[in-house]
Each structure stands twice: as structure tokens, then as C-alpha cells.
Amino acid sequence: MSVAELTRELVAIPSHEDETAVGDVLEQWLRRETAAAVTRDDAGNVIARKGEGAETLALVGHHDVVEPAASQVAGDEDEYVVEERDGRLYGRGTADMKGAVAAAAIAFRDSEVPRTSSGRTQSDDAEPAGELVFASFVGEEVGGVGARHAIDQGFAPEYAIVGEGSTGYSAPGVTDVAVAHKGRRGSTITARGERAHASEQEAGENAIYRATDAVEIVRDLEPPSVEVAGETLEGSAVVTEIEGGTAMNVVPDRCEITVDERTVPGERAALEAVEDLAGVEWVIDQDLPPMQCDDDAFARTVLEAADAVQPETPALVTKPHATDAGWLAAAGTECVVCGAAEPGEAHTDDESVSIAVLERCAELYRRAAERWPR
Structure with a gap:
């Protein structure tokens, strides 16, 4: 399944007032497509883990959305409208942020967990260098309910890439890496x-x-x-x-x-x-809470992955919007924000995301996951 196909499937499922159905699909997809340990906590967060080691890198998103416009809901109200036009997917949640959740899931599936011996990447016979986690939270749009619940229950990765929008900050169409937000x-x-x-x-x-x-x-x-x-x-x-x-x-x-x-x-x-x-x-x-990444090596690793997957040169930037990265950072996780959504897309009546940028993000996440920890 491609990132566009998974995005379409997730976006079509209503998740404004109840995230259960889309969480079910995510959980089933991860169990079917990966050999990871998949869990669903009491809040409805979907978390998958593979590998082991001293450090954990999490690919983080959320599968709730804000209330859709009437034009974004199918006639029977049991499905959201998803349309593809000119290389973009249109629909509630395409940009914020089921598209990035799909990209993270694909990257999680396709990533080889780094293995290490004496601090150097070695063959598959070596021990895993660290743990890779996929996490999609509920309730981000209403104050980070899912992230806070997960943190209270012990969710504490050392590093996280949060897939909220960072495309179009340094220049139109460029997927940048945000190292701080308000x-x-x-x-x-x-x-x-x-x-x-x-x-x-x-x-x-x-x-x-x-x-x-x-x-x-x-x-x-x-x-x-x-x-x-x-x-x-x-x-x-x-x-x-x-x-x-x-x-x-x-x-x-x-x-x-x-x-x-x-x-x-x-x-x-x-x-x-x-x-x-x-x-x-x-x-x-x-x-x-706001967020600031204090680990320059981690930020640079993600920036290098972003640079490798696009012809333009990305930059380290700041972001004006609060995200679940704030809750994670407050709990001690080093975070960056990196995702496909562009300024002005989230929460709009014609919300959309570029399919090419979703594919770029999936590869970006995969590259970053295979290079960190190091």
C-alpha cells in the first residue's frame, strides 16, 4: 500500500468527535503490515514498537481532526469526502495530519532498525542500536489529550519526529525541519x-x-x-x-x-x-507548552535526511503553532517537527496536501530512522 492510498483510507474515516474507527484501521494496518508490537491504550492512542536499545526514536502524529465543513462530509455523514486533483489530496485531515500519519506508518514499516557494535553500524548479526516507535495520538486538537495520557503512562522516547506541517517555511514547496515552536x-x-x-x-x-x-x-x-x-x-x-x-x-x-x-x-x-x-x-x-530542540546532532540528522529527498535545500526553522511536540519536550523528549502540511492548509474548508510531498516525507522519516540513534 502506498502513502497516498493509506492517506485516502484514513482521511475517509470520520474522526472529529470519535477517533475509534480510524484508530481501528491504523491498528489493524500495523498488525498486518509489520511484525512490530502494537498496542492501543485506554485513551485510544495507537503505538507500535520494534527494535531495542538504550535510546528510542518515535515517529509521532495524531489521527483526530477538527470539525469538517459540510462540503467535506459525504451525504450519509458516515464518510469524509476525499478527492485527488492536480497531484493533491483534498479532504478534512489530509494536511492536519492524517497524511503525515500515513507517511510515518509507511516509514515505520519499511525502516530497518539500525544495528550497532561498539558504537558502529554493523551487520544484521549485531545488536539493535535502539528502538523505533510509531505513535498516533488522539485528542491533539483539544489540548493534547492523547499525548498527555501516553506520557502519564510512561511514554518517554529520547527523540521524536512529530509530523506536523513544516513544508513551505523557508521557501515554497520545501520541507524544512522545525526545531522550535510557540x-x-x-x-x-x-x-x-x-x-x-x-x-x-x-x-x-x-x-x-x-x-x-x-x-x-x-x-x-x-x-x-x-x-x-x-x-x-x-x-x-x-x-x-x-x-x-x-x-x-x-x-x-x-x-x-x-x-x-x-x-x-x-x-x-x-x-x-x-x-x-x-x-x-x-x-x-x-x-x-512551546518546544525547542536542544540536541543539534539530532536536528542535523533529520535535516540531512530532508536534504537527501528533495532537490531544494531545506533549513532549520521555527513554527508559530503549538503541537504535541510541546508536551513531549516538556516531558524530556528531544523533538523536531517535520511534515507535509503547508502554511494555510490546516483547518480550512479546502484542506489539501501534496502527494509528492507525502511520499517525500515517508522517505525522509525512513532515512532519519535508519540513521538515528548513531
Whole structure:
């Protein structure tokens, strides 16, 4: 089975609200096509392992998707629409990221586990140099549910290639290697006051006024930045929602604002400063961690594999979006992000991916897997 065929099969299976069916297909495919040890954990993650050794390299993806557009669902709603046009596959999940999951599965099937003796690659009679893992998680689109569950259950590879999009960053069509990405922290600032009649506002305490004081603090913050791979990865913090008040003639006793913060490896914006205001509380609702690869040898090995499979010259780059690489990195795994999706494709009504780039990624993953550990 080719990477395009497996992608089509996976994409056609709905996995917005329930990933069970597509997980079943992945599990069955791995059991049929490989001799690996395949498991399915309580969350629904599909994990396959082969080889053994001191270090583990994981090829990581996720098989859940965001809600499809009406045009991406077949009439009976039991199947997603998958179409091929001009060398691309169109459909929900083609880019984000069942295409890369298929490429990783093909690479896992076709990879020969490196064998070593005294630190040097030798014949097949030598001991395996390390373990190769395929992992496709559930719940990435809703906060990394599957990755967090796997980590809690002991999933701890030393290295991981996460197949989220990295194509088209340094130049159109080039599959690059992302060595860092931003995280996302979402939080709520709640201001409380005292209700009063608007004609006697001095008798109360206006919660909206307290909230606007908090907004000014957010606006004046200088989010941190970090230099990675010759790029400046900059954080941000922006107020995105505000809700307060009950009637035109009532001084409000409560007002909420939400803040979207894009984080970078290292320091965070000092949003806790709003709690110095009277009657103001700050609560973190979601915190998707950023990622930075600190193992230059690993990053260069993946970059060399990327360079070998395409005529253009790829680069080490940074990525603006949070991925499951953040959870893995926070748990101690050295990660890079490398995949077929291009900027602007994920979550769109006409989501698509290049078949040629999927094939490229499958070969890229295979080459990297056979050269690491080393």
C-alpha cells in the first residue's frame, strides 16, 4: 500500500468527535503490515514498537481532526469526502495530519532498525542500536489529550519526529525541519466589584472599570522572545473577549476578559501582574507548552535526511503553532517537527496536501530512522 492510498483510507474515516474507527484501521494496518508490537491504550492512542536499545526514536502524529465543513462530509455523514486533483489530496485531515500519519506508518514499516557494535553500524548479526516507535495520538486538537495520557503512562522516547506541517517555511514547496515552536496559554481575568444603581454609581464599585485597568496592563506587557535557528521567536498576549454587566442602568459587579498568549521556550509574559489590582483574579484555562530542540546532532540528522529527498535545500526553522511536540519536550523528549502540511492548509474548508510531498516525507522519516540513534 502506498502513502497516498493509506492517506485516502484514513482521511475517509470520520474522526472529529470519535477517533475509534480510524484508530481501528491504523491498528489493524500495523498488525498486518509489520511484525512490530502494537498496542492501543485506554485513551485510544495507537503505538507500535520494534527494535531495542538504550535510546528510542518515535515517529509521532495524531489521527483526530477538527470539525469538517459540510462540503467535506459525504451525504450519509458516515464518510469524509476525499478527492485527488492536480497531484493533491483534498479532504478534512489530509494536511492536519492524517497524511503525515500515513507517511510515518509507511516509514515505520519499511525502516530497518539500525544495528550497532561498539558504537558502529554493523551487520544484521549485531545488536539493535535502539528502538523505533510509531505513535498516533488522539485528542491533539483539544489540548493534547492523547499525548498527555501516553506520557502519564510512561511514554518517554529520547527523540521524536512529530509530523506536523513544516513544508513551505523557508521557501515554497520545501520541507524544512522545525526545531522550535510557540506554545499557547489561554487565561481568564475576572474583575469583581459591587452592584449599584447607575444613578448612584459612587455607592458601588464598577467591575468593568477594574477589568479595563487589567486590559491596560496586558496591553503594556512586553512578551518574551528567544533566538532559535537564526530566527526570533516572539511571544504575544492579546485580549480576545470581554463580558460584563447585566443592564444599562446597573453598575456591574462582575466582568470577565479572556487573553490569548503565545508563549516561547523560556520565560512567560507576566500576566500575574493583573492580580495586584483590587478585586481582580487571573486563572489559566489552557497551557499548551512551546518546544525547542536542544540536541543539534539530532536536528542535523533529520535535516540531512530532508536534504537527501528533495532537490531544494531545506533549513532549520521555527513554527508559530503549538503541537504535541510541546508536551513531549516538556516531558524530556528531544523533538523536531517535520511534515507535509503547508502554511494555510490546516483547518480550512479546502484542506489539501501534496502527494509528492507525502511520499517525500515517508522517505525522509525512513532515512532519519535508519540513521538515528548513531
